[in-house]
Structure formats: C-alpha cells, structure tokens
Amino acid sequence: MAGIKAFVDSCNGTLSGVPERYMMPNVAADVSRYAVLPIVDVASESFERDLVDACTKYGMFQLKNHGIHTEDVMRCALEFFNSPSEDKMRYYTEEIFTPVRYCTSMMPSKEEKLEWHDHLQMWLKEESLGVHPWPAFPASYKDVGSEYARNIFKLGKRMLLVMSEGLGLRSNRLLEAFADMVLLTRANFYPACPNPRQALGMEGHTDSGGLTFVLQDGVGGLQLKQGEDWYNVRPLEGMLVVNMGDQLEVRLSNGRYKSILHRVMVNSKSSRLSVGAFLGPSLDAEISPIPELVSQESPAKYRSRTYRDYMHLYRGAKFHSKNDMTKVKVLTKSSGFPAGVHSFFSFS
Template sequence: MEAIQEWPEPIVRVQTLADAQVIPDRYIKPPSQRPNLNPGTPSSPPTGEAVNIPVIDLGGLSGSAAAKQASMLAVSNACRDWGFFQVVNHGVSPELMRRVREAWREFFYLPLEAKQAYANSPATFEGYGSRIGVQKGAILDWSDYFFLHLLPRSIKNCDKWPALPASLRETTESYGGELAKLCGVIQSVMSMTLGLDEEFLSREFGEAGACLRVNFYPKCPQPDLTLGLSPHSDPGGMTILLADERVRGLQVRKGDAWITVDPVPNAFIVNIGDQIQVLTNATYKSVEHRVIVNAATERISLAFFYNPQDDLLIKPAEELVAPYTSALYKPMSFKEYKMYMRMVGPRGKSQVDSMKLVA
C-alpha cells in the first residue's frame, strides 16, 4: 500500500480555534462518542471512589530479591489486568523531563508561520500536524501535534527538527536516548514475567524503531462535544507517556468505564501496544484509551513509541502457543500494520481485531 502524499482537505490548526465561542462541526462527535464529563456516570467512577491505573516502583528492580520480585509481579499484573501502569524511580532525570516538556510547550507558543515551516504530510507524518487519518470528511480530533522519528538513526531527518526554541533539539535527543534505555528495561521485565528469557522481546523487535509525538490539546469552548484523541489502542510495541501534571486528560477503558488517569509527579505512563499483544498471543493486552479536553487551559503530553523493526513479521511467539491453545493472530509486518491507522485514524481496537485468525 503506497503512502498518500497530501492531505485530502486544507489543514486548520486547532490552536487557532481555541478562542472561538463554538467549535466547527467537523470536530463534533456523534452523541454516542462524546465524553460524559459529569461524575457518577458510566464514563467516570462514582463520586468519592478513587480509581487510578497501577503505580509501580521500578527502583525495586535493583533492590533485594524480594523487592525485585515484587516489582516484576506488579508489572505482570498490570500488563494482564490493565494494559497501563505508571512507573516511578525509573532512572530518567526529573529535570530532563521538565526541560523537554517546557521546550515543546515553547514551540507550540511560537507564531503560526514559524511552526508552519515544519508542516507534515501523510507520507511520513513527520513534522507539525493536526490530523492522523486521511479519509476525506472525517470528524477530526481537537489537537495539534509534532511527530519525529528517532530510531533507527538511518531514517532520522534533522531537517524536520525545529530550530526553535534553541534548546529543543539537544534536549529531545537526550530525552529520546534515556527513554530508549527505559524501554529496554521494561522489555526485559515483561519477557521474564512471561516465563521467557529476558532478551525475548528485544529479539522479536529486531532493530527497534522509536518515534516521538508531542501532543498539544488547546483549550476548547465546548469540551463535552469533542475529544482530543479518539478511542484507540496504540499500534506499536509500547508507549512511554510524559503527561501534563497540571491538568488531567488521558482516559483508559476498564470494562465499560473510562478511568481518568491522575498523573503521579515525575512518573511515566506506560502502555502495551498491539504488537506486544500479538507477540504474547494476548497474554498482555493493548487497551483502548482516549483524551478529553477542557475549556480552561491547554494540555501538552509527549508520547514515545517503541516499535518493532518495520519489515519483520510479527506473530504469536511459539513459546506462548501452548499445546492446548493456538495462535490467535496472523503474521503481519509492522510497516503493513501501521498503514491502517494512517488511512482511517484512531478506530478503537479494530486493527488488531482484524488480525485474528478465524477458528
């Protein structure tokens, strides 16, 4: 499938709409897809009930045998039960986390013409963007973003990296290197908690790819009618999210409810992607999530995607297809797989479900 080179309609930057009184029709979701922002409804836990995704102390991995076992068990349980968890004591400097977030916030505060120099296309998505899918007439999400390839270095295009603010390039490079190391640690833990050797996921990923999407969700005059990002599961391997600690926005599906994540200071939010669901034969599952917006302020987050090598076939690992079970998914390369989201945009878990083998 060849990449489409141009967007089907003129691009409007959502940030330019933030001070409007009403939102344009093309951002208004059908009633069944709108967020319910009132407490005590199926979209949020009852008033007074504190619910959050698991928070895991990775410092235990370098502690006693009991502490290491506790951290690994917590990761395993979170991967099976939630598909999402937060990690603290992860080894990345809080100062670096603060600097990279603020550098990108400064970028989105630049004049529009400065940002437009980095406008992206659906061919690679790299650069400054405001939509994901390329279907003409699609209902859009209330967000702008900046997308960058980090790994492998052979596809890194420095011309796409913003020159302003002056600290952005160096800070983003350092941040990407630290998160690639963290992903390696989490891969090892996941592999061992599956009962496999610690290099299992690393081998299956091949020459791993990594990219960064910086999400900017402008304030919205009618937040109950739209979403910052529609429900979806991430198509890649795993995602490390640096959330905006000032304002909540990420929601994770748990059964029939949408749980609003309360970010822990200096933590990362980790979630399983579709490729790990396939590799583990659904032992570890990717989970739908979405983003709500608000009328008071903008929100920024940095999503670091860690993915398998583009041209490797991803399929359930033989070690996890027991004599009494069968492979649930057909083989597919990640390059083929990610074209689906590039065509239609976020669509729940429809892509990974389409890979299921018919019994």
C-alpha cells in the first residue's frame, strides 16, 4: 500500500469523498477553542521552575529558544514525502522496530479503519548516528537528521536533569532510569482531505515514550484533550511542542508528571507536515515507578515492564481495544492485568 498521499495525488484533484477504509466513526465537529499552554523559555532565568511547573500542571507546553534548526528538518521530511512512490516503497514495512520505516496509518494489514497520514519513522542511538541507515533521499537527510538527533538528545538530557530535581530526586536519577536511551523520530504527512469530518489524521492517544518534541508547520491540526473537551494547539513559529509520554507518567514519576491525550485533525484546504522526536529509555530497560517516589502514602500505581513490551502492548491496544489508547495505562496498573489480557497483547 503506497500510502494516502499517493492515492490523493493519483486523483488529480478529483477526490470528492473519503474512501470507506478511512471513514472514522464519531469524528468530532470543528473545534474553535485554543488550548492555553505555557511557553517555557530555555534562555530564561526561570527555565527550571517553569519547566517543572509545565510538566506537573499541564503535560504539554511550547518550548522557546531551544537552539534547534527546525527549517532543514522540515525541508528534508517534505522532500522525502514528495519523492516518487517507488522510491519511498523501498522503506515500506509494518515492522515497528525496524531502523527505517515508511508506512501509512499505523499498520494497515491489521487496522479496520486507517488514519489519514503517511509517516517515516527511525529508531536512533546517540553513539551510532554516523552509521545509521539513513534514507538515501534527499541526499542531505543523513547530515540534517544526525544534527537534529544530537541536539534533541542534548536538549532532552538537560530537561531530564531539571525534571528529576523537580520530583525531589537527585539530578541524574531520571537519566539513570532511561538507561542507554533511544530516540524515535517520526515525520508525518497529512494530505488535504475532501471531508475532514469523516477522517482523522491521528486518533486520540498518549505517547508511549518519555519526552516528545514536535515540529509542526503553520497549518494546525494538533489537538489536546482537557476534561471532556478538545482544544486546538496553536502553531507558533520556531517553537517546539513538548509533551510527556507514558514512560514518565505511567511508570517513572508514578503519576506525578502527566502524559496527555492528543490527536491530529485534517483539513480540506492544505496538507500538513510534522516531525516528532520521542526520547525514551532503552527498549530493553525495565521501567517501573522510581522507588524513591513510592511510599505507603503513595504506593506504586503501575507495574514494572520493559519499554519493548510496553510498545507491543501499546500497538496491540490500537487493534484490539476499539482504538481507545488510554486503556494501555489502565492495563499496566500495578494490580496486574485482567485475566487473559497479557497473552491478548503479546506480539512477536
């Protein structure tokens, strides 16, 4: 399956409706409200205090003066998606742990309904960026991607030191828990959609990793859920949208830092491009609430699990829990799995 972009392009502007496979049930009407999110300035004297406050109270914020060159990253991603389908298909796979993966939706062969996006995903380690099998096109992807990944690793480590102290821990405690961390980068392309009320760019979910950094163009479409309502996240030029992932909430911080439910809407006028970077622990790291944060007054809320196993569970929830990704957190609570759930979500 070449992807939704190839399908839309093949229609040459004549696509008048959403194909049945992409029709999502219960897509919400237009949302006019905008979320009020804090702006955390890395260059500010109050950076550390503001960062901890944003992680604790909001779970998502905009990051200013982060020092990362965003234009080249977005340009490379767009050039990849605009390349011929036969070139992109060299990287097509449904295996989520392959070093370089091009796919559409999440896993088309297993999904009843597809999300309106294509993506390019890569698993990266800091020490092996130079030998990573980067996409062959565009030619600058290796240099641009390597610099971007190095800067994200650097920024993420700095933030984790501050966030660790914000939990009352010694500064390197979260870094130790992340143990040989990995970076998952994911560029997402959302073509213009003839009927945005029938399709979703990405369904509501929380992120499976630790820290998420998102570059987005000015089109908009990212939404977060607060209470029972959805709110737009306003694109701000040059800023990174940062949010907590499940490994920080569900396990390490024992619920102190919040991973937030979000989704991506599409529109009929323009395509949208985003590049996400998901900083997480080693796939084989055993992640559980940090013992210093567990007490009789605050018992462990979630059970221990490797990040790899959590990713399998996360993937399985999308296909077997009526697309309610929030159930992943419930299923990893420290009380254990309901009968039969463990095998139900086992994937090789």
